[in-house]
Structures are given as structure tokens and as C-alpha cells.
Amino acid sequence: MIRVPEKKHTPLILSVDGVTKSFDGFRAINDLNFYLEEGELRTVIGPNGAGKSTFMDLITARTKPDAGRIVFHKDNGEDVDLTRVREHDVSQLGIGRKFQNPTVYRSHTVYDNLKLSLSGQRTLLSSLFYRESSEDREKIHDVLKTVRLSEFEACLAGSLSHGQKQWLEIGMLLAQDPKIMLVDEPAAGMSDEETERTGELLLSLEGKHSLIVIEHDMEFVRQIARRVTVLHQGHVLKEGGFSFVKNDPKVIEVYLGRQTRTH
């Protein structure tokens, strides 16, 4: 099982307590409580407008909550209030985010995309005088292998297929050595085969990183699901194993039912 660092007072890595966020009177997030354990792979599902993207924006300090606390539990036992951290410092803490649309640096090679994402100094001077070390190179090659892009390292990222771009972006997160990875709809727009490979990739990261995966595609959720959180109107509707959640009448009503009807 997952090893919790000794200094930590909790097996959790992230606690979201009673968070509320409104936009122009609309409550996107309403008294949300969410707890993520060290090394856990959590899938978050919910109908459109359930507040999934706002939830991610809150964790990455892109937006600040109106009420409530979002706490990141560091390995050394320290608790960091994420509502007081600047956006570009969030990744330094060890929280990486993959956007819904693949965002890679198209005019750089796959290798350079990963190089820019490696954890380390980010100041102006350090990047002017940065020299690539052999550890850096090794780390980049490890990540390339994990996301199965080794043969494309010299290609421009702009020339990759949609699925490869999604993997590259996951690789860019991995290069940062994140504690928590937020992955927004990784399978969107992928072929069945690519979707399956993405599922394998995410499952292989379980335990080494804590993951929150937001997803729409129920087939994909079935493949990767451990614990599933169902969001509805900015609130946690249900939480549990995939079949438990899937068979819950309330969940069927707000989400799954709606989806079977449209299909």
C-alpha cells in the first residue's frame, strides 16, 4: 500500500473543507467537502455545469473561494493553505494540472517540452545560465518512456497527433515530480485504442502520485475507476466504488440516467 511519510499527521494529501464559490450570484461550488489520500487515484464525474472545472481552478489557485479552506498536506507535516498561494507557485508545491485541450509548446521539440517542465529553479537568471545535467537527461528519457513518446523526442510538439499531445502534456506534469496531478478529461477526442492506453498510463501512476481525474466518458471511468466522486450543482452527491456509484438511484437520476437517455 501507499507509504505515508512519518512526519505527516494524516494519510491525506489534500483537504477541501466547506468551500463555496459564486460567479455573479451563481453558486458554481456549494459547500464542497473533498478529501484525497496520499497516492490515491480519484475519478470525479458529474454532468455539465456540476462545477468540475471550477473545482480544479480552486485547487490550482486560479480562483479564490468565497468561503472554506483548501489545504495541501506536505510530506514534512506542514499544511499549506492553497487559497493564499500564487498561481505560479502552486506547481512548485507539487501540484500539476493537465488542461482539457492539450496545451503543449508546439514550436519546441518533445524533448524541450519536457526540459522546460523539469522541476528545478524557475528564476530569470537560472534559466539564462541553465546547463542540462546528465540527471536531467535521464529524467527526461524516463518520462519519455513512461508516456511512450521515446521515438518522437526530436519531433516538434505541434506535429504530434491529438492523443500524443495529451500524453506529452501528462509527461510534462510528470517531469515536474508532482505530488498531486489534476487531469482534466484526458480521453476527450481520443480513439478507443488511445483511450485505453491513456487509462493504462494513469493506472501506472497510481501510488507514485495522487491523481484527480475528471472524466465524462463512462467506459473510460470504468477502466480506471477506484473511488469515484460524483459532483452535482457544486456539491458532492455520492462517493464510492464505481458500481456502488453507478447503481445509486440519485446518481442515475442526475447523471447516468440523463446520459443513457441521450445515447
Add this chain to the structure above:
Amino acid sequence: MGMSIFDSKREKAGFFIALVILVFFIPLLNAVGSEGSVFHVSAFQLSLWGKYITYAVLAMSLNLLWGYTGLLCLCQSLFFALGAYAFGMYLMLHVGVDSVYNTALPDFMDFQGYTELPFYWAPFESASFAALAVFLVPGFVAFVFGYLAFSSRIKGVYFSILTQALTYALMLLFFKNNLELFGRSFILFGGNNGLTDFKQIMGADVNAEATQRWLFIASSLLMLGVYLLIAWVITTKFGKVQQAIRDSENRVRFSGYSTTSYKMLIFVASAMIAGVAGALYVPQVGGINANEMTPAKSLDVVVWVALGGRGTKFGPILGAIVVSLIKSYTTRAYPDSWLIILGMIFIFVVLFMPNGLVGLPRQLKPWLNRLKSRRSKVVEASNPSVS
């Protein structure tokens, strides 16, 4: 991996050939040889090309922002003009004692009855102060403006519009003779006429051929130096971050880089480079006025970079010189149509030459190949007996 700031041996050789030609041959051909000889470079040509070289540096400074970072700045000529004014003020204070008014003050101060220099003009008597102001003043303006714009996440077209408003506002200010503030009147920088009629630069006659020669050499060295600087920066991780900001700023920020500070440094550095170019422009052209701050001047620079090839090292230089040559021809031959021609060049480049002149050979290659293969097919078809 042998890291070199040059991409190829050809580029390296070209750089050193340019260095020798610009810094030794052209000045030498100006110094020796008689008027009218084929090998003589006239004083007129020398300062004309000196001016083009300062334009090339201005274009390179915009390319650093627009080409490599994706920030379309529409006030690059403002920074150029600020550097030019800063150095022009120094030159203005070394025009000697006026025979009519018997003061060493610039004429426009005499006209208004000033008998001594205002406190904000006085330090510019010193050449070293002026030399610092040449890049610190544009740098400061860029710092303040950049801080406000970047920290409030103003991007894309909104950033461009704001920079245009900035140059327009300062142009209006520089066109004024006096600024009324707190019930007092402050004399500004020569109003409509700007600063002109310079006499001396560091003790030498500013219009002497030897002085102009040195100014040409200095401009060439500046251009080559800026070229090296940019060539180096784009090989570093800093340069890669810069281009990554152009591709996807959100991703860069989520990777933990403070994109605001990266953009700030690039913006300030680019303003400083433009300022130094402006300072070298002034003594070669013989004056500076607020016309150089009109938004149209900054748009010119955008056309130079677009035509030459943005995001390339050599493109801005080529674009600045080609457009300036076309301009100097058309303003003589068809004085009224220059702006129309400039507009047409821009539209043509945007529609048909996304990589500018520098990218043209590569763009035309498939087309030429097709043409060649079609021609050989036609030849084969017309002589079936040959095969």
C-alpha cells in the same frame, strides 16, 4: 553537443563577413578615395546606411518581443524616440553660445525668455548621464507600463491597443512646448520642431565626416552585438521559455514560471535596445521630433519585422532595410502613395508570406520542384521517341 550560438557554419561566416564589411571596409572606402570614384562611399550614403542600421536594431528589438514572445508591441518607436530625445538633449546643450541671445541655451528656451536651464535639463549636459538615460529612460517607461499591463494579465490585442495609446499620449505631450502642472509651467523638449541643429558631440564636430564614420561604426557594432545577444538568448532555457510563452502562456505558468517577470525582463530589455538605437540615430540624422512617436512610426516597425520574417534572427534586419529602400524610392517617385504601398506590402505579407522574406526560399521550394518536374514531363511527352 557543441552548443554554439550560430545555427550553421554559413551563419557564422556571414556574421564575420558582415563585421569586416561594416566596421572596416565601408568606413575605409569613405575615408579614402576621391569623390566620384566607384570605390568611394559618399558621406551622404554613409549616414543614410547608418540610419538604416539603427532602424534594423529597432526592428530586432521588436522581434524579441513580437517574434519570440508573441507580444505585439505597438510603441516600439516610442522607446526609440525616448533614447533619441535623451541623447538629443545632450547634443542640444552643446550647440555653443548663440550670437543673438548670447546664451548657451537651446533656441526654444531663449524664445521663452529662459536664462538658465531647468533642473530636469541640467544633468543632460554630461555625456555620461545622457548615455545612461538613453537606455534607462525607455527601460523605466517599459518597466512601469509593463508592470501594470502584465500583472493585470492584459494580453493579445488589448496589450497592443494599450501600447498604441501610450505612444499616442506621449506624442501629444512631446508636441507641446510647455506643460502646465501645479500652477507652474515647465518647458519641454522643443515642441513641434523637436531638437535639431546640433554642433558638437563629445568635443568633435557632429557633422564632420570622421565623426559620422565613427557613428556608422558604432551603429554597426550595436547591430552585430544585439544580433549576438539575441542569438545567444534563444539558445538558452530562457529563450525557450520565451517561445513557450508565445505558444501557451497558461502552460508555462502552471509549470511554475512567473510569466510576468519573464515578460517584464524581455519588454524592458527590448525598450532599452530600441533606446540605444535611437540615440545613435539622432546625430546621424541631425534631429528628433515628436513625429517619431506617432503610432504610424511604430506600425512601420511591425511591417519591417513581418516582411523580413518574425521570429528569425536575420529577418528584422532585412525587412527594415528593404522597406526603407522602397520608402526612399517611392517618397521621391510617388510622394503621395507611400502609405498605400506600405499597407499593400503588409497585407501581401500577412496573406502570402507567413514566414517573411527569410522564409521565402523554403516556401517556394515545393512549388519550384513541381514546376521543374512538370517541365521535364512536358519535354518527355513532346519527344516520345527519345525514351
